[in-house]
Amino acid sequence: MASMDPFIELEGLEKVFTVRRRAGLVRREKREVRAVDGISFRVAEGEMVGYIGPNGAGKSTTIKMLTGILTPSGGRLRVAGIDPSRERTRLARRIGVVFGQRTTLWWDLPLRDSYTLVHRMYRIPDARYAENLARCVELLDLGDLLDVPVRQLSLGQRMRGDIAAALLHDPDVLYLDEPTIGLDVVSKAKVRGFLRELNATRGTTVLLTTHDLTDIEQLCSRVMVIDHGRLMYDGELAGLHEAGESERLLVVDLARESAPIEVPGARFVRAEGPRQWLALPASSSAAPVVAAVAAAYPLVDLSVREPDIEAVIAKMYGGGYADGDGHGELRMRPRSH
Numbered sequence: 250m251a252s253m254d255p256f257i258e259l260e261g262l263e264k265v266f267t268v269r270r271r272a273g274l275v276r277r278e279k280r281e282v283r284a285v286d287g288i289s290f291r292v293a294e295g296e297m298v299g300y301i302g303p304n305g306a307g308k309s310t311t312i313k314m315l316t317g318i319l320t321p322s323g324g325r326l327r328v329a330g331i332d333p334s335r336e337r338t339r340l341a342r343r344i345g346v347v348f349g350q351r352t353t354l355w356w357d358l359p360l361r362d363s364y365t366l367v368h369r370m371y372r373i374p375d376a377r378y379a380e381n382l383a384r385c386v387e388l389l390d391l392g393d394l395l396d397v398p399v400r401q402l403s404l405g406q407r408m409r410g411d412i413a414a415a416l417l418h419d420p421d422v423l424y425l426d427e428p429t430i431g432l433d434v435v436s437k438a439k440v441r442g443f444l445r446e447l448n449a450t451r452g453t454t455v456l457l458t459t460h461d462l463t464d465i466e467q468l469c470s471r472v473m474v475i476d477h478g479r480l481m482y483d484g485e486l487a488g489l490h491e492a493g494e495s496e497r498l499l500v501v502d503l504a505r506e507s508a509p510i511e512v513p514g515a516r517f518v519r520a521e522g523p524r525q526w527l528a529l530p531a532s533s534s535a536a537p538v539v540a541a542v543a544a545a546y547p548l549v550d551l552s553v554r555e556p557d558i559e560a561v562i563a564k565m566y567g568g569g570y571a572d573g574d575g576h577g578e579l580r581m582r583p584r585s586h
């Protein structure tokens with residue numbers, strides 16, 4: 250691994266798209282979309298950073314420039330000392346990319362054959378390939394899946410298969426775009442556990458785009474928020490919650506209907522029969538509140554709902570993205586590209 254510091258470096262990076270649209274019967278209007286509007290940041294080798302923002306904020310466009318798929322309209326960009334759009338092939342050996350909503354695997358082939366193709370494409374030395382494959386198979390629990398055609402895999406299995414495919418050539422940096430989207434709780438935990446292990450033992454630099462704040466909380470010590478193509482926040486997740494004064498919602502199911510729960514650190518929101526809702530600051534841990542409720546009330550079940558990214562950002566900047574109660578599953582709009 251190269252000892253380059255910083256590993257990813259952006260300086261005033263810009264991407265402007267020109268969109269033509271019909272403005273009458275014959276006339277066409279040209280319009281500029283500043284998808285990335287002057288972003289600067291540095292990521293050191295071995296960092297695991299969250300890259301978040303509302304739909305259309307410019308996240309994918311940034312990732313596409315970082316991988317060399319798109320050429321910047323302005324600014325400066327280096328990944329491992331390489332200018333991605335000029336030396337895309339050389340860079341490809343250093344990076345791995347996983348898109349949650351698309352697979353890079355061959356749909357009709359067993360997983361094993363997809364890996365063989367990756368082996369050849371990247372000309373990975375045999376011993377290294379065998380070692381990496383064995384490691385991924387073990388840690389991502391792929392043993393029983395290697396001979397199954399990709400189209401027969403569940404989403405969670407496919408995602409684990411995709412992550413392995415992106416790592417067989419030992420990349421120094423991994424870009425993950427929504428790696429836990431649509432996964433059940435168990436699969437999410439497996440993917441997160443694997444990424445933590447990868448970062449800890451291999452020092453892989455990870456840039457993670459996600460709509461799930463729990464991904465960030467469990468994986469990243471640093472989070473960057475992008476909105477309208479600009480960097481709005483760069484720091485710890487707790488700081489983001491503080492700035493957005495965001496709250497977690499605790500959904501408490503009691504054995505029977507009771508008076509509003511009163512515990513330190515939480516605020517009663519509402520009750521519906523034996524179910525009650527409490528709010529607590531997202532910047533602090535939920536554990537003491539959970540313990541206090543469990544100690545003093547006949548608890549049957551309890552779940553924590555994280556604030557959505559949209560709600561946090563909307564509060565932070567007084568925008569108007571969020572609808573609903575600002576918690577729980579996000580209402581994702583389909584991608585426009």
Ligand SMILES: Nc1ncnc2c1ncn2[C@@H]1O[C@H](COP(=O)(O)OP(=O)(O)OP(=O)(O)O)[C@@H](O)[C@H]1O
Pocket residue numbers: 266267268282283284302303304305306307308309310311583584585586
């Ligand atoms: N090829 C393109 N041509 C024109 N406009 C584009 C193109 N790609 C992206 N855009 C526009 O640039 C802006 C940023 O898009 P981008 O896909 O980077 O956002 P995003 O943060 O990844 O959003 P999402 O979470 O929905 O994927 C949007 O307004 C989008 O419509």
